[in-house]
Amino acid sequence: DAKTTQPTSMDCAEGRAANLPCNHSTISGNEYVYWYRQIHSQGPQYIIHGLKNNETNEMASLIITEDRKSSTLILPHATLRDTAVYYCIVRRTGANNLFFGTGTRLTVIP
Amino acid sequence: DTGVSQDPRHKITKRGQNVTFRCDPISEHNRLYWYRQTLGQGPEFLTYFQNEAQLEKSRLLSDRFSAERPKGSFSTLEIQRTEQGDSAMYLCASSLQDNYGYTFGSGTRLTVV
Numbered sequence: 001d002a003k004t005t006q007p008t009s010m011d012c013a014e015g016r017a018a019n020l021p022c023n024h025s026t027i028s029g030n031e032y033v034y035w036y037r038q039i040h041s042q043g044p045q046y047i048i049h050g051l052k053n054n055e056t057n058e059m060a061s062l063i064i065t066e067d068r069k070s071s072t073l074i075l076p077h078a079t080l081r082d083t084a085v086y087y088c089i090v091r092r093t094g095a096n097n098l099f100f101g102t103g104t105r106l107t108v109i110p
Numbered sequence: 111d112t113g114v115s116q117d118p119r120h121k122i123t124k125r126g127q128n129v130t131f132r133c134d135p136i137s138e139h140n141r142l143y144w145y146r147q148t149l150g151q152g153p154e155f156l157t158y159f160q161n162e163a164q165l166e167k168s169r170l171l172s173d174r175f176s177a178e179r180p181k182g183s184f185s186t187l188e189i190q191r192t193e194q195g196d197s198a199m200y201l202c203a204s205s206l207q208d209n210y211g212y213t214f215g216s217g218t219r220l221t222v223v
Contacts, residue, residue: 032209043114043201044153046211087152093209096143096166100152 004088009105012082018075020104022088025069031092033064035073036100037084044087044100047073078108112136114215116202122221123192130188131218135204142185143212144177145201146170153201159185192222 005023012018024033034049048055048062050071055062061074075082087103115134123129135142140161145153156175158166161182171177174192179185189196199219203212 034211036211041216043203043214043216044212046213049209049211085152096141096158097155097168098145098153098212100154102150102152 003099004090004101006086006088006101006104008102009107011107011109012075012078014080014108014110015077018078018082018106018108020073020075020086020088020106021070022072023070024088024090027068027090028092031090033062033068033071034089034091034098035060035062036087036089036098037082038087038103039081039084047086078106080108080110082106083108114202114204114213116200116215116218118218119216120219120221122223125192125194125222127192128188128190129192129220130186131200131202131220133185133187133202133215135183135185135202136206136213137183139204139206139213140182141205141207142179143203143205144185144187145203145214147199147201147217148197156187156200189220192220194222196220197222 035047036044038044050062064071085103085105087100117132142159144156147153155168157177159179174190177187199217201217203214205212
């Protein structure tokens, strides 16, 4: 599976949109982009995933560039409870091993 | 609560002892995964079950580790002759189908002293 590159940490003001970038320049055509987050002392939480189209759910939006080499997770109105480590993962269909890496530590500031 | 349950939440054991953890996945999920997470790192894959069959194991799963899912429902992860390097959070996850997101439990934190 392709590897991803994420910034180590980011800050975001409460109420503002949090935009978390991810580079996956070696992504293959059958690989999906997944986002999970992990709040301190809890297990990871699935957020969203997509193949090539932009996706939106009740938690977030996922914007994937046309060449699929990068993506952005958008939390439209960040709250203090969104403070967590966010993992961008590339996974091919049928793969059972999610490679989490070290993610981006997002801190939402009051 | 219909989430993934793990028991115990915390376990402290002496080096050399055996420990066993339990995971109860979401009932309709046929896929079950075990991951391990050490401090400051992301979770690392250990093994995968589809129903009762263990279909994939990581190189991280040494011969001291064994996992079972006898009836395709709950799963156990046993570590024999624990070492200090086994200290970690052990996470269980389940999913319904391929390309679905995983639902993780809160994990079992193991400390080997």
